Amino acid sequence: xxxxxxxxxxxxxxxxxxxxxxxRVVPIYQTTSYVFHDTNHAANLFSLQEPGYLYTRLxxxxxxxxxxxxxxxxxxxxxxxFASGTAAIATTLLTLLxxxxxxxxxxxxxxxxxxxxxxxxxxxxxxxxxxxxxxxxNFEEAIAADTKVIYIESxxxxxxxxxxxxxxxKVASKHKIPLIVDNTVASPALLKPIEFGADIVIHSLxxxxxxxxxxLGGAVIDAGTFDWGNGTFSEFIEPSKGYHGLKxxxxxxxxxxxxxxxxxxxxxxxxxxxxxxxxQIIQGFETLDVRIRQQxxxxxxxxxxLESQEEVAWVNYPGLKTGKYFELxxxxxxxxxxxxxxxxxxxxxxxxxKVTDATKIFSLLANIGDTKSLIIHPASxxxxxxxxEQQKSSGVTQDLIRLSIGLESIEDLKNDLRQALNSL
Ligand SMILES: *Cc1c(COP(=O)(O)O)cnc(C)c1O
Numbered sequence: 001x002x003x004x005x006x007x008x009x010x011x012x013x014x015x016x017x018x019x020x021x022x023x024r025v026v027p028i029y030q031t032t033s034y035v036f037h038d039t040n041h042a043a044n045l046f047s048l049q050e051p052g053y054l055y056t057r058l059x060x061x062x063x064x065x066x067x068x069x070x071x072x073x074x075x076x077x078x079x080x081x082f083a084s085g086t087a088a089i090a091t092t093l094l095t096l097l098x099x100x101x102x103x104x105x106x107x108x109x110x111x112x113x114x115x116x117x118x119x120x121x122x123x124x125x126x127x128x129x130x131x132x133x134x135x136x137x138n139f140e141e142a143i144a145a146d147t148k149v150i151y152i153e154s155x156x157x158x159x160x161x162x163x164x165x166x167x168x169x170k171v172a173s174k175h176k177i178p179l180i181v182d183n184t185v186a187s188p189a190l191l192k193p194i195e196f197g198a199d200i201v202i203h204s205l206x207x208x209x210x211x212x213x214x215x216l217g218g219a220v221i222d223a224g225t226f227d228w229g230n231g232t233f234s235e236f237i238e239p240s241k242g243y244h245g246l247k248x249x250x251x252x253x254x255x256x257x258x259x260x261x262x263x264x265x266x267x268x269x270x271x272x273x274x275x276x277x278x279x280q281i282i283q284g285f286e287t288l289d290v291r292i293r294q295q296x297x298x299x300x301x302x303x304x305x306l307e308s309q310e311e312v313a314w315v316n317y318p319g320l321k322t323g324k325y326f327e328l329x330x331x332x333x334x335x336x337x338x339x340x341x342x343x344x345x346x347x348x349x350x351x352x353x354k355v356t357d358a359t360k361i362f363s364l365l366a367n368i369g370d371t372k373s374l375i376i377h378p379a380s381x382x383x384x385x386x387x388x389e390q391q392k393s394s395g396v397t398q399d400l401i402r403l404s405i406g407l408e409s410i411e412d413l414k415n416d417l418r419q420a421l422n423s424l
Contacts, residue, residue: 027279056272154185196332299338
């Protein structure tokens with residue numbers, strides 16, 4: 001597998017058909033638990049003397065194949081799946097951070113992640129400095145003695161900004177802290193942040209990887225580049241109180257982080273992916289590359305068309321030559337800039353609501369990355385609870401409409417938006 005293209009890996013990695021009765025499709029192992037041969041076998045599994053399955057909250061053969069496939073496609077040493085992208089993010093941060101630890105994060109984040117960092121984690125004494133990601137020096141300036149991670153999105157949702165991942169990775173490495181990159185909007189078909197120095201990559205599998213709007217899921221991929229024994233995280237070196245004295249780095253080497261996420265993160269917080277959802281996500285993953293390339297093409301064409309409509313005040317798509325991130329998109333997203341397009345209307349908040357309500361093919365809902373085209377007005381929905389200033393730093397203006405472009409005919413999508421604009 002090692003030397004094959006990621007496109008081939010997305011179809012084959014992790015699945016040894018000899019291990020699954022020859023089934024060509026990855027089977028759904030719909031079980032909570034696994035019969036042990038005897039008490040000694042069980043004891044060996046629990047003490048990690050022998051590999052094997054214990055309980056589906058910790059591991060499951062269907063999820064295991066998806067995890068190996070994700071690690072292989074994304075270029076990491078190991079991966080672990082969760083019940084949702086949010087569960088992947090929360091479990092990662094709660095595994096790495098303790099009270100009085102600090103995060104430096106991009107201010108342009110998914111709304112749910114912003115709330116976790118801005119409201120929920122501070123209740124536990126974990127605070128975040130949010131910085132404008134368009135200037136790499138902002139990250140370095142915000143790093144303090146107790147900073148443990150830098151957190152960014154490779155393509156901000158919904159701002160659609162592109163941080164200079166490679167430069168930010170150098171800052172993280174210099175300060176001996178890991179760079180965590182949420183790569184949900186780009187997906188591994190368009191961008192592999194590990195190639196640019198990311199230490200940990202997170203995906204919501206719910207979006208482009210699953211791709212059909214039918215299953216929640218999330219994943220964490222460890223690049224294997226961060227030295228978990230460098231002293232930044234003493235819990236990886238010292239005997240773990242959480243897992244009968246296990247010394248993660250000494251025993252598990254480059255698998256230390258994913259092992260801790262599994263043995264303590266999944267055991268204690270419990271947000272495991274269901275094997276049925278893993279199955280659905282595996283089906284989606286097989287066609288990710290062709291889907292997202294076509295969606296990117298449709299999105300660029302639609303963005304260019306929107307620019308010429310007189311009711312439209314501005315259009316944002318990273319592939320537009322007129323855009324602020326065009327140069328960075330050539331470096332980080334040369335094969336397509338994903339399916340999200342945002343635009344504003346001259347008529348502001350009310351006009352944006354009206355057009356959103358008037359579309360017929362676009363579904364008004366809070367998701368992205370579906371094969372079907374989606375629309376939302378964030379200021380009145382996903383981002384309504386943020387102050388106007390917070391909305392602004394996360395890229396949400398009052399007039400902004402976010403589109404997630406699907407696989408319908410581009411002419412039908414243009415006609416639908418045109419008739420919606422006519423309602424103004
Ligand atoms: C949707 C999304 C998430 C959260 O994923 P869920 O699977 O919905 O929990 C995180 N980050 C980004 C960028 C997202 O778009």
